[in-house]
Amino acid sequence: MxxxxxxxxxxxxxxxxxxxxxxxxxxxxxxxxxxxxxxxxxxxxxxxxxxxxxxxxxxxxxxxxxxxxxxxxxxxxxxxxxxxxxxxxxxxxxxxxxxxxxxxxxxxxxxxxxxxxxxxxxxxVTGATNPVVLYVSGGNTQVIAYSSKRYRIFGETLDIAVGNCLDRFARTIYISNDPAPGYNIEQLAKKGKRLVEMPYTVKGMDCSFSGILAHIDSLATSLGLNGPDAAALDESNQTEINGDGDADASGKITRADLCFSLQETIYAMLVEITERAMAHVGAKDVLIVGGVGSNERLQEMMSLMARDRGGHLYATDERYCxxxxxxxxxxxxxxxxxxxxxxxxxxxxxxxxxxxxxxxxxxx
Structure with a gap:
């Protein structure tokens, strides 16, 4: 057919x-x-x-x-x-x-x-039989497992989706939307060298991303890394931070550092709630789907967690995610x-x- x-x-x-x-x-x-x-x-x-x-x-x-x-x-x-x-x-x-x-x-x-x-x-595409599913995209964030003819939702976002969080921060620092803002954040994050502390909001099986978005937007604005001119900044044009605990007082922070820190924090939140669902249903394998699922760093973090549990990560590339x-x-x-x-x-x-x-x- x-x-x-x-x-x-x-x-x-x-x-x-x-x-x-x-x-x-x-x-x-x-x-x-x-x-x-x-x-x-x-x-x-x-x-x-x-x-x-x-x-x-x-x-x-x-x-x-x-x-x-x-x-x-x-x-x-x-x-x-x-x-x-x-x-x-x-x-x-x-x-x-x-x-x-x-x-x-x-x-x-x-x-x-x-x-x-x-x-x-x-x-x-992956051949996964019955994994726990992490569904992450611009409009949705859910941890799902199949049971009795339904895909049951074990945890989800309480406000905005993880992809929406990434997209909106990309607008703040004027990252291009071509081919996708999340992809461009991923590439910039690979150049980040400093992990800036961010709010970490996991409530049981659910996540919240609005607080971390508000925090990083405010931080980017205070550092002058927002607006149209921010897109023209390169790695040599760094901005001193004020030593308020966001990083070392003697350090410098870049747009790449912010992208790196945002990714590390929100993906750690997703790995945590996914592992909790896997423990609850007794599953070893996890499947990541949705547009954000093509992110290599998220796949790497999830793969480490699944391997520690004796399981396997199933994921695909941008053609299918x-x-x-x-x-x-x-x-x-x-x-x-x-x-x-x-x-x-x-x-x-x-x-x-x-x-x-x-x-x-x-x-x-």
Whole structure:
């Protein structure tokens, strides 16, 4: 069976085509194409601008994906789209495109939970069977384990998502949004040499990131590392700190130090709550999914923790971690193969769609 997946919950519009052989063989990725709306440094992406971007690109990407996959419309079994969660206007644009293709081609429609799409794509690519899942992206932060036909949420963010925390700090210090603010923070963090103390907020199984964001924003402002001119600073143009305990009084702090310190602190928080969930359910393996999951430092820290527990880390690269169409096609096709369809009159979208609201009928 072949499914086309449309993903457009945030600033990326992705089209993917997945093939599941009817003889039970391994699934194949036939096409995985996406285009990103990139806003200027210091700015985020507005819903209306992002929706306009998706409308302008979705038809081009569908045509390109079909050509790359080497299939015809007659080969397609169903059209899968992101029902939620996500940003309202981009979700609506994607849902309209999916309904248009369904009506135009006479194909069944399947609405997919964005979070479940990430999990199923991660399981498919890595071969992980039943790991604890850390789902980290621009809009979501959750620790998840499967039980009784549901993906159960053991812990999550109490305010903003970890990816949103990174993105908003990137705006403060005017890091480029191309290809992604989180990726550029990661590259800058590799040059950091000083660990600056940050608030560490873990409450049981949950995390909070708004406090650390407010702290590091204030610190960057006090050091003159924010604003448009900050992007022009290089490693030789350092700013003296005031010796108030954020670092050694004789030291100097850079944008790279702040990025390094932010990453180390928030990723340590994520490793802590993930390990607590693994201990609770008796799991040894962990799977990281979502856009932030492609961060090499997070993978390194999580791998060390899993290895100490006698387990293994499963992770993927940016092709599968960052929002894409094949993850929607994969999850949609698994649901479709068990009889799930979305009637055209119910093909809505929603900004709030909990991971544990989905009945995972395709798993034992």
């Amino acid at each position: 072949i499914a086309i997946g449309l993903e457009g919950s945030a600033n990326k519009i992705g089209v993917g085509i997945m093939l599941h052989p009817k003889n039970g063989g391994p699934a194949q990725v036939l096409a995985n194409i996406r285009h990103t709306y990139v806003s200027p440094p210091g700015e985020g992406f507005l819903p209306k601008d992002t929706a306009q971007h998706h409308r302008a690109w979705v038809v081009k990407l569908v045509k390109a994906a079909i050509k790359e996959a080497g299939i015809s419309v007659d080969d397609v079994d169903c059209i899968c789209y992101t029902k939620g969660p996500g940003m309202g206007a981009p979700l609506q644009s994607t849902a309209v495109a999916a309904r248009m293709l369904s009506l135009l081609w006479g194909k069944d429609l399947v609405g997919v939970n964005h979070c479940v799409g990430h999990i199923e794509m991660g399981r498919q 960052i929002d894409n169409g094949i993850m929607i096609a994969q999850a949609g096709l698994m649901a479709y193969s068990h009889g799930f369809k979305t009637p055209i009159e119910e093909s809505t979208c929603t900004q709030r769609f909990r991971t544990d609201d989905v009945y995972v009928d395709w798993r034992d």
